[in-house]
Amino acid sequence: MTTEAVAKEETAPADRTPLVELDAVSKYYGNIRALEGVSLEVHAGEISCVLGDNGAGKSTLIKIIAGLHQHDAGTLRIEGEETRLSSPREALDRGIATVYQDLAVVPLMPVWRNFFLGSEPTKGTGPFKRMDVDLMRRTTHAELLRMGIDLRDVDQPIGTLSGGERQCVAIARAVYFGAKVLVLDEPTAALGVKQSGVVLKYVAAARDAGLGVVLITHNPHHAYLVGNRFVLLKRGAMSGSHARDEITLDELTRQMAGGSELDDLRHELEQAPEPDLRGDGGAP
C-alpha cells in the first residue's frame, strides 16, 4: 500500500485556514478501533472526498464532523479553532450541515414542512406565535427551483419525490440555512447514472457558491469528477491522501478497489482452474 502517501505533509498554502480540519483523529468504541489517525482538510470552495469500502470508517468520520460522536484522540479544528462538538445542534450552529444517507427527512410530511424542520420561521407573539406558513411554502418552492427542481406541489409528501430530488432538497435545505461546510454521506449510492449526475451537479454548485464540501462515497469515478482532494480510508485507518493534481483516476480507482490486493486477486483468478459450469462432471 502507499503508506508513504500518508506521511506526506499537506501542501495547502498556509495563508488559508481550512473551514474544518481533522488532524490524526481517532475514535474507539470500547476495544474496537473505528478510526485511527485520520487527517482531513476542508477548504471553502473545494470538495474533499472521503473514499472507502464498507466498514472503512466513513460513517464514524461523518459522525465526528457532524457532532454525533466525539473523537478520542487527535484534534478537530473549525476555522482554526480547536474544538469538540457535543451535539448535532452545535455542529449546525457552527455551520456544518450533514446530509445523511437517509437524508433526515420525514417521508409522510409535506416538502415544505421538511425543508424547514427544526428551524421553522415564526411570526406573531404569545399564544398566537405561529409558523410563517406562506413564507415557508414560497421559500421552499423558490429554493428548489434554484436547484433546478420544479416541484409540482410543495404539499406533496416528500416520500413521493425521487431519490435524486430528495437528495437535492436536503442539499438545498443545508445551503439555505447558511451552511459553510456541507457533509454528504454517499449522496449517489442508491441512484442511477442520470440522477447521480444531477446530484453531482448540485454538489458542484454548492462548491461554486463557496461552501466547503465533504463528499463521502465509494465510487471513485464520482469522486474524481468533482473532488479537489481525496482521502482513502481502509479498515479504520487512512490509506492515502492526495490532492487532485497528484493522482489520476486510474490510480485512485486502483487504490480504492484494493490496490495490490486486487492484483493478487487477479493473479489468483488467472491461476484457478476453469470452473466446471456444465455440471456434468467434466465428461468430454
Next chain:
Amino acid sequence: MSTTAPAPGKPVADERLLKTSPLKKFLGRPELGSVVGALAVFLFFAIVADSFLRTTSLATVLYAASTIGIMAVPVALLMIGGEFDLSAGVMVTTSALISSMFSYQMTANVWVGVGVSLLATLAIGVFNGVMLIRTDPPSFIITLGTFLMLTGANLGFTKLISDTVSTKSISDMEGFSSAKDVFASTITIGDVDFKITIVWWLAMIAVATWILLRTRAGNWIFAVGGGEHAARAVGVPVGKTKIGLYMGVAFGAWVSGQHLLFNYDVVQSGEGVGNELIYIIAAVIGGCLITGGYGSAVGAAVGALIFGMTSKGIVYAEWNPDWFKFFLGAMLLLATLLNAWVRKRAEATK
C-alpha cells in the same frame, strides 16, 4: 448558486401541476375515513331509531362523544407523535380521586383540590414522558406499567383513606358549586340541555388543531412520529416534544376527571380501566396512523362522535347494548382499511 435546471417547458413553476380538484384534496385528508363513517352511522341510526333525530337525543349523543373526545384529541396528538398512553383511562380516575380526597382531607376549598389535582396529573404525564425518553422500552410497556400502578393505587389509597372503594361526598364544601359550573354544568339552548363538556371538547379540538397545523411544536409532533432519527438529526427537541404530548394527555385526564367528580359528587376508584383503548380506537377511526406521523385532531373528534352515536343509537333503537362492542370492532376494521386505502391513493397522486 445560479444553476438553472433544464426544466422542461417554462421555467416558471406550477404549470406542470394539474389542477387538484377540491374532491381530491378532500380525499387526501386524514379525517376522510371518519367523516364518511360518521355520516354512515348517523344515517343508519336515523333510519332504524325513531327517537335518534330528536334534539334531546342529539344533545345526549354529543355529551357521550365529548367525554370520550376530551381524551381522544390529546391521545391522537400523542399517536401522531408516535407513542401510546395506556394509562390514559385510569389517569382520569386518579385525577378525580386526588382532587376529591385532597379537598376532603384538608377541608379546603374544592378549587385547591382541583389545582393540586392538575399539578399531580401533569406530573404523571411528565413521568410517562421522562421514563420513555430516558429508557429504551416502547411506550406500550412503560405506560402499561403506569396503568397498572395507577389502577392499584386508585383502589389502595381510596380504601386506606375512606375505607370504601368510593370517595366521600364533597358537595357541601366550599367552592363546589362554582367548580361544578366550570366542569359539569348544563347549558340550555332553546329547550335542549347541553353539557358543558361539549364546550371543553370543542375548545380542545380547536387548540389541538392550531398546535398541530400552525405551530413549530406541531411540525415537531409530525416529525418525531414520522421519523424520529431524522427529526433528531435536524435539531428537533424530540424528548421535550414527547414529554409535552404526555402532558397534553394528562391535561385531558384532568378535565375529564374533574367532570366525573363534579358531575357525580363521589368517585368510584375502580373506574376508567379499559377507556384507554376507547381513546386509541377513536383516534385510529379518526385517521391516526398507528405507527405515528399522520393524523388529525378533528379526525379523532369525529371518531369520538362515532362512539357517541353508536353507544346511544343502540339504546334509542332499543337493541341489546351488548351489540355495541360488535359495532365498534366492525367500525375500527372498516376505518382502518378505508384509511390505508385513502393514504395510498393520496401518496400515489403525484
